[in-house]
Amino acid sequence: MPLPIIAIVGRPNVGKSSLFNRIVxxxxxxxxxxxxxxxxxxxxxxxxxxxxxxxLDTGGLESxxxxxxxxxxxxxxxxxxxxxxxxxxxxxVADGVTPSDMIAAQRLRTTEKPVxxxxxxxxxxxRELNIHEFYQLGMGDPIPVxxxxxxxxYDLMEQVLDHLPGVAAIDxxxxxxxxxxxxxxxxxxxxxxxxxxxxxxIVGRTNVGKSxxxxxxxxxxxxxxxPTxxxxxxALDTQFSYRxxxxxxVDTAGMRRPGQVERGIEKYSVIRAVGAVDRCDIALxxxxxxxxxxxxxxxxxxxxxxxxxGVIVVVNKWDLREEQGRYARAETEALVRERLHFMSYxxxxxxxxxxxxxxxxxxxxxxxxxxxxxxLVTSRDLQFLLADAMAEHSPPMVKRNRGxxxxxxxxxxxxxxxxxxxxxxxxxxxxxxxxxxxxxNRIREAxxxxxxxxxxxxxxV
Numbered sequence: 001m002p003l004p005i006i007a008i009v010g011r012p013n014v015g016k017s018s019l020f021n022r023i024v025x026x027x028x029x030x031x032x033x034x035x036x037x038x039x040x041x042x043x044x045x046x047x048x049x050x051x052x053x054x055x056l057d058t059g060g061l062e063s064x065x066x067x068x069x070x071x072x073x074x075x076x077x078x079x080x081x082x083x084x085x086x087x088x089x090x091x092x093v094a095d096g097v098t099p100s101d102m103i104a105a106q107r108l109r110t111t112e113k114p115v116x117x118x119x120x121x122x123x124x125x126x127r128e129l130n131i132h133e134f135y136q137l138g139m140g141d142p143i144p145v146x147x148x149x150x151x152x153x154y155d156l157m158e159q160v161l162d163h164l165p166g167v168a169a170i171d172x173x174x175x176x177x178x179x180x181x182x183x184x185x186x187x188x189x190x191x192x193x194x195x196x197x198x199x200x201x202i203v204g205r206t207n208v209g210k211s212x213x214x215x216x217x218x219x220x221x222x223x224x225x226x227p228t229x230x231x232x233x234x235a236l237d238t239q240f241s242y243r244x245x246x247x248x249x250v251d252t253a254g255m256r257r258p259g260q261v262e263r264g265i266e267k268y269s270v271i272r273a274v275g276a277v278d279r280c281d282i283a284l285x286x287x288x289x290x291x292x293x294x295x296x297x298x299x300x301x302x303x304x305x306x307x308x309x310g311v312i313v314v315v316n317k318w319d320l321r322e323e324q325g326r327y328a329r330a331e332t333e334a335l336v337r338e339r340l341h342f343m344s345y346x347x348x349x350x351x352x353x354x355x356x357x358x359x360x361x362x363x364x365x366x367x368x369x370x371x372x373x374x375x376l377v378t379s380r381d382l383q384f385l386l387a388d389a390m391a392e393h394s395p396p397m398v399k400r401n402r403g404x405x406x407x408x409x410x411x412x413x414x415x416x417x418x419x420x421x422x423x424x425x426x427x428x429x430x431x432x433x434x435x436x437x438x439x440x441n442r443i444r445e446a447x448x449x450x451x452x453x454x455x456x457x458x459x460x461v
Contacts, residue, residue: 001055002278002279003045003052003054004054004085004086004164004352005053005056005083005084005085005274005275005279006053006054006055006056006084006085006086006088006160006164007054007056007058007059007083007084007086007088008020008056008057008088008090008102008103009015009088009089009090009104009108010089010090010091011100011101011104013093014090014095014120014121015090015121015148016057016058016090016145016306017057018120018147018148019088019090019120019145019147019153020044020055020057020437021147022147022150022153022316023046023048023055023153023157024044024046024055024167025077029350029405033151043055043299044056044058044303045278045303045304045306045307048157048161049157051160051161051164052221053085053164054085054274054275054278056274064364065427066200081103084113084115085111085113085114085115085163085164086109086113086115086160086162086164087115087116087162087376088115088116088118088119088156088211089104089105089108089116089118089122089137089139089171090118091114091118091119091120091134091137092119092120092121092172093119093120093121093122093127093130093131093134093144094121094127094371095240096130096133096134096189097133097134100355101137102137105137105139106136108139109138109139114118115139115140115162115239116143116156116159116160117134117139117140117141117142117143118141118142118143118145118156119128119131119134119142119144119145120142120145120146120147120238121146121148122144122145122151122152123146123148123149123151125424127144128144129141132239132266132271133309135330137363142158143155143159145163145174145240146443159311163403166259178350179236180315180374181298186444196247197239197246197247197248198245198246198247198280198281198282198366198367198370199247199248199250199279199280199281200247200248200249200250200280200281200282200283200284201249201250201273201276201277201279201280201282201284202214202249202250202276202284202286202380203273203276203277203283203284203285203286203297203300203316204273204285204286204287204297204300204316205287205288205294207288208286208287208288208316208317208425209286209288209316209317209354210286210351212316213251213284213286213314213316213355213359215353216353216356216359217240217350217359217362218238218240218249219250219356226357231359231368231383232236235249239250242363242367243363243367245367248278250280252281259269273300274300274303276301277300277304277307277309278307280309281309281310281373281417282309282312282336282370282373283301283304283308283310283311283312283367284302284312284314284362284366285297285300285301285304285311285312285313285314286314286316287313287314287315287316287336287349288316288317289317289318289320289321289332290317290320290321290335290337291316292315292332292339295427297339298340299338301313301343301346302341302342304455305342305343307325307454308418309418310369310373310452310453310454311343311346311453312346312347312348312349312362312365312366312369313340313346313347313349314335314349314351314362315333315336315348315349315350315351316351316352316353317352317354318350318351318352318357318358319354319355326369329350330352332348333348336348343453344448345444345451345452346451347365347451349362349365349367351360368451369452372441372448372449372450372451373417373418373419374416375416375419375447375448375449376416376419377413377419377443377447379411379412379413381446381447382411382412382413382443383410383411385411385443385446386408386411386423386439388442389438389439389442390408393435393438393446395407395408395430395431395432395433396435398430398432404427404430405430406425406426406431406435407425407426407428408423408424408425408431409422409424409426409461410423410424411424414457415455417451418452418453418454418455419452419455420454420456420457421443421454421455421456421457422454422457422459423439423456423457423458423459424460424461425458425459425460425461426460426461427460428458428459428460431458433461434457436451437459440454440456
């Protein structure tokens, strides 16, 4: 089931980002050994007390928002009401109740979504006495917190978790993985069970051509089975077939009825994209040919990477630059890969959705990527690769452990979509991230994993 979404809303400078970082950093759920991976995410797939969810900081989703602060807070409240499962309304005890707080609370009171009121910057007894004035917001009992000093955050999250729909269990820690957990996983590629449908999600900023791309995908010799109302995310999933393959497109491209969504809410369409990425197998990240891989595009791609989803970057409106020749295409692809340096292997496709150009190539790429993500390598072949890799380049000595070297005994594939490989080692802490990258590259080269995320897990013997 899709992960629940928790959105932190409030006016600027009340400490939303500090609370976001505190919640994400508490359990250190987002861990990356890839050098240079950006850490200042506006969204995170994280967990707290064994409950997994997507946390989103609504601040800063637009670099230059139009209108006054009140209008922006109103839009944030609207966005959270439409897309989040639980809303944290954050205010500042030092400023007291402001008109912007009143506007946000007034709008949030009309929603059926649970709202938890967090009063931030309560770092002394006198300030805690002042939280009573926030009862006038009509949002229930205000919870005093100091995100900076980590005061009250546990009590806040306890109330938030009480409102989460269902239980989203976290994956077991890597050191606790046991091969017995995967004893039923097939050893032969022929035994991989088929999956009925490939789930695609079209995501991206506004005005990049998502709706046109959706129409182009569904309009060329495709047989649409049925449009099915999706989740509370106000999405519409459409089943269709392409060259005999059943697919579902998870819509974030505006297939809602006119008038259902306020104009300003579309600025904050990232939450809708987060929900779509969570439910898909492959995310089609649509960018404008004239504005390549902005920070928001990178945030969405980074979340897909953290979730292990497949990613295809779709450079749309390419007809506006096609006259610049094939060199422009090569330069554009290089620039996209540079900005997505933490996942430079992703396929890049060029389309003109308006003129229905490049759609067939995009869909063929999606099928190829899907096949690659479901590829299974036998344990025998992996074991030979591991022996060759270690003979050519053995794990380095770890000086802080008195010159101890990691000993990798075995490797086995234990998952697909994404392909997951379990290594048994004497001490996972001895495996440096550069050696993990080396092993990953050897697997890619040997078995043709050219365009998908790989997950390497190291378990203690």
